[in-house]
Structures are given as C-alpha cells and as structure tokens.
Amino acid sequence: xxxxxxxxxxxxxxxxxxxxxxxxxxxxxxxxxxxxxxxxxxxxxxxxxxxxxxxxxxxxxxxxxxxxxxxxxxxxxxxxxxxxxxxxxxxxxxxxxxxxxxxxxxxxxxxxxxxxxxxxxxxxxxxxxxxxxxxxxxxxxxxxxxxxxxxxxxxxxxxxxxxxxxxxxxxxxxxxxxxxxxxxxxxxxxxxxxxxxxxxxxxxxxxxxxxxxxxxxxxxxxxxxxxxxxxxxxxxxxxxxxxxxxxxxxxxxxxxxxxxxxxxxxxxxxxxxxxxxxxxxxxxxxxxxxxxxxxxxxxxxxxxxxxxxxxxxxxxxxxxxxxxxxxxxxxxxxxxxxxxxxxxxxxxxxxxxxxxxxxxxxxxxxxxxxxxxxxxxxxxxxxxxxxxxxxxxxxxxxxxxxxxxx
Ligand SMILES: *Cc1c(COP(=O)(O)O)cnc(C)c1O
Numbered sequence: 001x002x003x004x005x006x007x008x009x010x011x012x013x014x015x016x017x018x019x020x021x022x023x024x025x026x027x028x029x030x031x032x033x034x035x036x037x038x039x040x041x042x043x044x045x046x047x048x049x050x051x052x053x054x055x056x057x058x059x060x061x062x063x064x065x066x067x068x069x070x071x072x073x074x075x076x077x078x079x080x081x082x083x084x085x086x087x088x089x090x091x092x093x094x095x096x097x098x099x100x101x102x103x104x105x106x107x108x109x110x111x112x113x114x115x116x117x118x119x120x121x122x123x124x125x126x127x128x129x130x131x132x133x134x135x136x137x138x139x140x141x142x143x144x145x146x147x148x149x150x151x152x153x154x155x156x157x158x159x160x161x162x163x164x165x166x167x168x169x170x171x172x173x174x175x176x177x178x179x180x181x182x183x184x185x186x187x188x189x190x191x192x193x194x195x196x197x198x199x200x201x202x203x204x205x206x207x208x209x210x211x212x213x214x215x216x217x218x219x220x221x222x223x224x225x226x227x228x229x230x231x232x233x234x235x236x237x238x239x240x241x242x243x244x245x246x247x248x249x250x251x252x253x254x255x256x257x258x259x260x261x262x263x264x265x266x267x268x269x270x271x272x273x274x275x276x277x278x279x280x281x282x283x284x285x286x287x288x289x290x291x292x293x294x295x296x297x298x299x300x301x302x303x304x305x306x307x308x309x310x311x312x313x314x315x316x317x318x319x320x321x322x323x324x325x326x327x328x329x330x331x332x333x334x335x336x337x338x339x340x341x342x343x344x345x346x347x348x349x350x351x352x353x354x355x356x357x358x359x360x361x362x363x364x365x366x367x368x369x370x371x372x373x374x375x376x377x378x379x380x381x382x383x384x385x386x387x388x389x390x391x392x393x394x395x396x397x398x399x400x401x402x403x404x405x406x
Pocket of ligand 1: 082084112186187228229230233234348349374375
C-alpha cells in the first residue's frame with residue numbers, strides 16, 4: 001500500500017477526517033507535477049526564503065580534524081532561521097491552491113509555529129497556532145514572534161499541556177473546519193500523505209546540495225549527517241541520495257542527559273517500541289503500557305516522542321544509520337563550530353555537528369562529508385547563555401526584571 005513504509009505509516013484517524021486526508025493526497029499528487037505550482041513554489045523559495053542556501057567548505061574544521069573534507073549546508077540562513085520554512089511555504093501554497101482560506105498548525109518549541117505564521121502572512125492566509133500551555137510559558141520568545149506575523153496563538157490546557165496535546169487539539173479542530181482550513185504538520189510524520197508531502201518540500205535541501213557539491217567536487221559526497229527529531233531536515237537532505245548506496249546517511253537523535261527512561265528522546269538508538277500515536281504507526285518513546293513517555297533534550301526541537309514512518313523503516317533496513325549525541329557533547333560542538341567556522345548552530349543542528357566530530361576523524365582523507373546546519377542558534381540564547389555563563393545571565397535577567405518592574 002502506498003501509504004506504508006515497510007511496517008510503518010498509515011492513516012489512523014477517525015472517519016470524520018478521512019475525506020480531508022483523501023482530498024489533501026489528491027491535491028498534493030496534482031501539485032507536485034504541476035509546472036505552474038512548482039514555479040510559484042520555487043519563486044517563493046528564491047525571493048522570500050532566500051534559497052539556495054550556501055554550501056560552505058568548512059576549511060578550518062577540515063584542517064583541525066585532519067581527515068575527510070567537510071562541507072556544511074547552511075539551512076539556518078533561510079528566512080526565519082531554519083529549514084522549517086521550506087515545508088511551511090510548500091504546504092501553505094498547496095492550501096491556497098485547494099481554495100482554503102486558513103491554516104492551523106501545532107507547535108512544540110514554537111519554531112514550526114513561527115515558520116507557518118510567516119508563510120501565512122506572506123501568502124495572505126489566516127493562521128492559528130496551537131500550543132500547549134507549558135510550552136507557551138517556556139517559549140515566550142516564539143509566542144511573541146508568532147503574534148508579530150499576525151497569527152493567533154491558541155493555548156491548549158489539556159493533558160500535559162505540551163506538543164502531543166497541541167496535536168490532538170489541532171486534529172479535533174480540523175475535523176470541524178477542514179472545508180476552509182488546512183492542517184499544516186511540521187515534520188515528516190502524521191497520517192498519510194503528510195510524511196510524503198513534507199519529504200517532497202524539504203527535498204529541496206538535498207536537491208540543492210547534490211548540485212552544489214557536484215559543481216565543486218565533480219562527484220557525490222561520501223557521508224551526510226543530519227539531526228533527527230521528526231526527521232524532516234534529515235529526510236529532506238537524504239532524499240536524492242537514498243538510491244545511491246555509496247553515500248552513507250547518518251541521522252542523529254537527542255541523547256539528552258542519559259540512557260534512562262525520561263532522560264532522552266531516542267526512538268531508534270534506545271530501541272523504543274512500535275506503536276500507533278497521533279494518526280500514524282512508527283516507533284515512539286513510550287512506557288511499557290504504551291503511554292507517551294516524557295523526553296528530555298537540551299534542544300527544544302528534538303524532544304518529540306515520535307519519528308517519521310519512512311525514517312523508522314529506513315532505520316530497520318539499515319539504509320540510514322542512527323546515532324545519538326548527549327547534551328554535553330552538543331554544547332561542546334556548538335562552541336567548537338562557533339569558534340572554528342564562525343557559525344552559530346541551532347542546538348538541534350549541533351547534534352549533527354557533535355556526531356560529525358566523532359565520526360569524521362575516522363574517515364580517510366579522500367572522503368567528503370556534509371553536515372546539515374538545519375537552523376541557526378540565535379533563538380537558543382535563553383538556553384545557551386545560562387548553560388555557559390550562568391552568573392552573568394542571571395544578573396542580566398535580574399536587572400531587566402528590576403528595570404521593567406521598577
Ligand atoms: C524543528 C527543528 C529540527 C527538528 O525537526 P526535524 O523534523 O527532525 O528536522 C531540527 N533543527 C531545527 C533547527 C529545527 O527547528
């Protein structure tokens with residue numbers, strides 16, 4: 001069945017939502033072949049998102065590690081600061097073609113919410129972002145940004161008041177409003193056709209990379225490394241290389257603070273079992289009785305319990321190798337890249353960098369490796385600053401509080 005990837009995937013939603021997903025799948029099947037749609041999408045990517053994003057030869061890091069030649073794909077230079085805009089623009093444009101006037105979306109850390117709100121502002125669509133109350137409190141800067149783009153923020157007070165509750169609230173709302181509204185999912189997961197659709201829109205990362213590296217090196221790269229939450233930047237980077245078995249594909253999960261339940265967000269490396277949650281079958285960080293298990297990661301964008309079904313299948317088949325990076329290694333990699341290359345990696349992307357710092361020194365000199373910098377790290381200042389300079393940061397917050405309350 002086309003909606004399955006090996007034993008994962010599917011469309012596990014109530015009868016009310018089936019027609020919405022059937023409509024969406026057929027609209028997507030048409031648009032992906034439609035020259036006019038593709039030209040409009042490309043135009044947005046070029047003039048609004050700022051693509052193609054550069055492929056940087058990381059000369060200093062290459063010299064420091066003394067092994068394979070390292071390139072870095074700078075997705076973080078795209079408008080709104082990460083790869084998420086590629087998917088947000090693609091789906092928002094599709095929604096418009098389908099005659100929808102509004103978009104709803106869930107967000108956890110808030111980065112997907114920011115990208116969707118921006119895309120909707122640009123395309124003239126009404127936008128409502130669902131966010132768990134706990135997440136909204138933790139991620140005020142992103143709540144603020146979402147509002148700046150004119151979107152409404154709908155605070156969800158159900159359950160644990162985090163991402164999964166926002167997803168459920170969104171699905172429930174969508175059942176009532178899909179005639180006018182599109183549900184814009186933020187990673188390569190959810191019920192079919194979302195995993196395929198998100199892969200298609202994020203595939204621009206890999207398509208550009210293939211061209212850029214071929215222009216510079218006249219050959220394909222040997223190793224690609226990307227961080228993996230739901231898996232959209234990883235599958236987007238890997239997509240055009242999946243058939244070429246000579247290119248090693250490495251996805252990096254959040255190792256968090258340790259191996260115990262509740263300390264990490266690893267589905268593959270920590271052997272999380274298969275299950276059906278939020279409309280699709282995949283591997284989920286869960287308790288023995290199938291409840292969502294709390295996760296932990298220094299990066300807000302890699303702590304989701306699920307992984308895209310195609311990525312889970314490619315892990316089973318061995319085509320994608322999985323590894324993980326622990327919080328402490330991630331912070332070290334973040335500092336290393338800032339100092340050696342002048343690049344401020346998002347903490348999510350710094351997982352890919354941390355794995356690269358371990359893997360690349362073991363490669364022969366004639367190899368070529370590419371790291372995906374899925375986002376830039378400005379957004380993480382509220383995490384990185386207190387982690388690295390706690391005393392100074394606390395003093396700054398104290399002064400600011402005093403000034404505002406003063
Ligand atoms: C959201 C996010 C991720 C994780 O999502 P994927 O779907 O796994 O790509 C990674 N990097 C950045 C910068 C993000 O904002």
